[in-house]
Amino acid sequence: MKKSVFWVLVGAISLSACKEAPKREYKPESIGAINSVSVIMDTDLWEGRVGDKIREHFAAPMEGLPWDEAKFTLTQMPEQVFSGATKNTRAVLFVKKDSIERAHIKTDLYAAPQKIGVIKSTTADGLIAHIDSVAPRLVKAFKDQEILAAQNRFRKSLNKESALQKKFGISLNIPSAYRVGREADNFVWIDRQIRKGHMNIIAYTMPGESFGTDSTFVKDIIRMRDSIGELYIPGPDSPDKVTYMVTEKAFAPYVFPAELDGHKAAEVRGIWEVKNYPMAGPFITYIINDPENDRKVVLEGFTFAPSTEKRDYMFQLEAIMKSVRFLETPVKE
Secondary structure (H helix, E strand, O other): HHHHHHHHHHHHHHHHHHHHHHOOOOOOOOOOOOOEEEEOOOOHHHHHHHHHHHHHHHHHEOOOOOOOEEEEEEEEEEEHOOOOOHEOOOOEEEEEEEEOOEEEEEEEOEEEOOOEEEEOOOOOHHHHHHHHHHHHHHHHHHHHHHHEEEEEEEEEOOOOHHHHHHOOEEEOOOOOEEEEEEEOOOOEEEEEEEOOEEEEEEEEEOOOOOOOOOHHHHHHHHHHHHHHHHOEEEEEOOOOOOOOOEEEOOOOOOEEEEEEEEEEEEEEEEEEEEEEEEEEEEEEEEEEHHHHOOEEEEEEEEEEEOOOOOOHHHHHHHHHHOOOOOOOOOOOO
């Protein structure tokens, strides 16, 4: 009798726990090409001033590329088409004339991961004002989400080599298509072949006090890059000429503040070229402060892909470098 009462109580408690447990709403996995945004709005707005304002912010040229390529590929569709699987798009911008004023960002509304920018106003001027106000936050939200989406794809098949761990005490999530091509005492070069060229990541360190004042920072970066290029990155053989990678002299690189794995850093975007040889392409460099080891860790990605759009190549390199982790216990050789 006592045993029966015991099991009745256990069952009652279990049922109570089931009732109290919060239900998890199922969200389908989001879809969409990397760096693409679905713009949901009426065609007349898209073809007018409101559409121009959207293109100004979301299709602006990406910094540091040889020719203009938009930050995002925009696909416009009217609201009535935004249904079914289309609602699972990873990045969405919803713009509509309405009786309310609104400019905000929704997360994982129809799928996960997903960011939806919602902009509503009673007038075209109101829509334009809202776009100006929310666009910087929304561009960052889209970009951060795309970086994470790319990194999740990398994890399906990662390179297992440990050169970066052994030499610098760092790790990167690098797709298995990349291979370590060259190692030196303070230098690692990792690359992969692509259809019309190659994509590259290099890593090295500099002393903690390598850079002078803010007024000379860009010059110091160029000097650093050019010296590394001369030491480790030769160009094609050319009769009676010395060739190696340098920073393009005609354009000063762009410099932005950044943070990687909790470390303050500088992000540098620009164009590289080969001294004494007609060869060039884009680069992105991260100079990461590592005060605990009195050094700066430098990661750089650069691409050679003549006559080919390079935005997505450089985006992949950026996503790889932003996966950097500083190891508490570096792997020893």
